[in-house]
Amino acid sequence: MRGWDIFEGQPYLAFPSLLLPHSSKGRYMSSDSLKGKVAIVTGGGTLFGAAVAKTLINDGAKVMIVEINTESGSAAAKACGATFFHGDVTDDSSISKLVESVISSWGRVDILVNLACSYDDSGADSTRAQWTNTLNVNIASAAILAAAVRPYMAKQGGGSIINLTSISSSVAQTGRWIYPVSKAALVQLTRNMAMDYAGDKIRVNSVSPGWTWSAIMDMLSKGDRKKTDRVAAPFHLTGRVGDPEEVANVISFLASDKASVVTGADWAADGGYSAMGPEQAVPAIPLLEA
Numbered sequence: 001m002r003g004w005d006i007f008e009g010q011p012y013l014a015f016p017s018l019l020l021p022h023s024s025k026g027r028y029m030s031s032d033s034l035k036g037k038v039a040i041v042t043g044g045g046t047l048f049g050a051a052v053a054k055t056l057i058n059d060g061a062k063v064m065i066v067e068i069n070t071e072s073g074s075a076a077a078k079a080c081g082a083t084f085f086h087g088d089v090t091d092d093s094s095i096s097k098l099v100e101s102v103i104s105s106w107g108r109v110d111i112l113v114n115l116a117c118s119y120d121d122s123g124a125d126s127t128r129a130q131w132t133n134t135l136n137v138n139i140a141s142a143a144i145l146a147a148a149v150r151p152y153m154a155k156q157g158g159g160s161i162i163n164l165t166s167i168s169s170s171v172a173q174t175g176r177w178i179y180p181v182s183k184a185a186l187v188q189l190t191r192n193m194a195m196d197y198a199g200d201k202i203r204v205n206s207v208s209p210g211w212t213w214s215a216i217m218d219m220l221s222k223g224d225r226k227k228t229d230r231v232a233a234p235f236h237l238t239g240r241v242g243d244p245e246e247v248a249n250v251i252s253f254l255a256s257d258k259a260s261v262v263t264g265a266d267w268a269a270d271g272g273y274s275a276m277g278p279e280q281a282v283p284a285i286p287l288l289e290a
């Protein structure tokens, strides 16, 4: 089995113990930068999404987590003080009900974080069903959700949409075709959205994490953070994987009025992964002399 095959079908969703927010080393830095704002976080049921929800709450927002997995979604919402909505981002009626629920609860929506994803990808052997389903979750749903919140944001005088992309959007990774393509498309979709929503004062940005301590890393390494950092060290300038809260801080910034001049951008939150070239952080020229 190849390393990434484990992503297929997201088997770790069967391990509820992995779904609770990871206690990180004090990386939650509360502020009131999102005070009075209302946010939707899709796919908030696992480590990463729950950390994003918690960070937005710590910064003053009210958050609705949308999650297809009832058990993980309700547990994550309870743990971080969010409201849980059981929904499927590929289902248009579910999206309508979600937006109705947010508006009837809080009367507004200021922030949309498109984080739900599918990793289902068999590389060169991918089936048409895998292509269709993964692109549907990762790209089409982000566009349809954005369209659903747009009229409310426009009426309020603006909003902020953040799409979770990835370092996978710009490099080739063995055995993976669909997921990286979906994330590359989402980087482009971010620009398109930013262009067409600018008139409504809706800013749209993407955040591209590097390897981040998440449910899948927790499961693959059997909870061994040190080992995960060791494996990631050669291709992250920081010498470790990121914490989800560190990525969440970037998302929170982009969601806030502090980022008022930022739109249509892809923000690297990747520990320097994308800055590093094929020579990695190893002096290669001296090897010629050795």
Ligand SMILES: NC(=O)c1ccc[n+]([C@@H]2O[C@H](COP(=O)([O-])OP(=O)(O)OC[C@H]3O[C@@H](n4cnc5c(N)ncnc54)[C@H](O)[C@@H]3O)[C@@H](O)[C@H]2O)c1
Pocket (backbone or CB within 6 Å): 010, 013, 042, 043, 044, 045, 046, 047, 048, 049, 066, 067, 068, 069, 072, 087, 088, 089, 090, 114, 115, 116, 117, 118, 137, 164, 165, 166, 167, 208, 209, 210, 211, 212, 213, 214, 215, 216
């Ligand atoms: N984990 C990493 O290292 C990493 C690196 C780069 C980018 N990312 C991105 O960060 C985000 C979170 O990644 P993760 O590893 O935590 O993923 P994850 O699979 O743990 O979480 C995704 C969540 O989305 C939910 N979901 C899937 N389909 C859904 C649907 N149709 N409707 C509603 N919810 C649905 C899943 O149930 C799951 O809880 C993703 O967008 C991913 O592409 C992650």
